[in-house]
Amino acid sequence: MRELHIFHLYPDVLNLYGDRGNVLCLKRRLEWRGLGCTVTEVPMGERAKLSDGDLFFIGGGQDFEQGLLLEDLNSGRAEEIKAAVEDGAPFLCVCGGYQLMGHYYETASGERCRFIGALDLATVGAAERMIGNFAFETAFGTVVGFENHSGRTRLGPGVEPLGRVIKGFGNNGEDGTEGARYKNVFGTYSHGPVLPKNPAFADALLAAALERKYGDGSLEPLDDLSENEAHESAMRRLGA
Ligand code: GLN
Numbered sequence: 001m002r003e004l005h006i007f008h009l010y011p012d013v014l015n016l017y018g019d020r021g022n023v024l025c026l027k028r029r030l031e032w033r034g035l036g037c038t039v040t041e042v043p044m045g046e047r048a049k050l051s052d053g054d055l056f057f058i059g060g061g062q063d064f065e066q067g068l069l070l071e072d073l074n075s076g077r078a079e080e081i082k083a084a085v086e087d088g089a090p091f092l093c094v095c096g097g098y099q100l101m102g103h104y105y106e107t108a109s110g111e112r113c114r115f116i117g118a119l120d121l122a123t124v125g126a127a128e129r130m131i132g133n134f135a136f137e138t139a140f141g142t143v144v145g146f147e148n149h150s151g152r153t154r155l156g157p158g159v160e161p162l163g164r165v166i167k168g169f170g171n172n173g174e175d176g177t178e179g180a181r182y183k184n185v186f187g188t189y190s191h192g193p194v195l196p197k198n199p200a201f202a203d204a205l206l207a208a209a210l211e212r213k214y215g216d217g218s219l220e221p222l223d224d225l226s227e228n229e230a231h232e233s234a235m236r237r238l239g240a
Pocket of ligand 1: 016059060061062063066094095096097099125148149150151152
């Protein structure tokens with residue numbers, strides 16, 4: 001039986017808007033298919049061998065919570081995450097968890113946090129926050145979610161956007177991009193949690209992890225009636 005080991009990084013400080021629901025969604029979508037799943041939570045200071053992980057999740061957090069992570073990231077964790085990214089490990093990184101994969105995050109008050117640099121992007125905060133339900137188009141269909149960030153993220157040449165904004169702000173409210181894709185890293189501003197009402201997004205992550213571990217990313221289709229109804233209802237509410 002194929003099975004995945006999911007690592008939930010920093011659940012103690014990066015845990016906004018029910019983002020941990022993404023981990024539960026991934027676990028359930030494996031179990032509903034008779035596939036195995038174990039989840040390891042890795043709070044700040046916890047020594048864990050990231051090379052044992054098949055799929056990683058990092059949620060969102062407030063500016064000061066992101067600042068708390070710097071010491072832990074600089075204790076070797078940042079290099080481990082970069083190595084996992086370069087080795088093709090799938091990541092779902094949401095908002096603050098997405099920002100910390102880039103070169104730096106400069107808060108609205110001008111404090112610059114030098115972050116992991118695993119993705120070629122950088123983020124600068126501003127007084128006016130970008131808040132609301134939003135939708136964007138991706139390679140695996142439309143994604144609906146909720147965004148709340150001061151950070152304006154700009155992508156460098158080394159990464160692709162995860163999608164194109166249909167309605168809402170996305171990375172910066174200006175260039176029409178949302179999120180980032182690099183190797184098997186999926187970065188997004190979408191809270192929600194984003195995966196339960198975007199089953200194609202969840203399965204894209206699972207397929208990438210299964211393909212990398214077993215050379216077989218195939219997934220039996222699930223009856224996603226309620227997931228798709230939630231998706232369509234959110235799209236209608238957005239008028240998207
Ligand atoms: N603190 C970051 C910002 O305001 C991330 C916020 C979040 O994770 N929702 O942009």
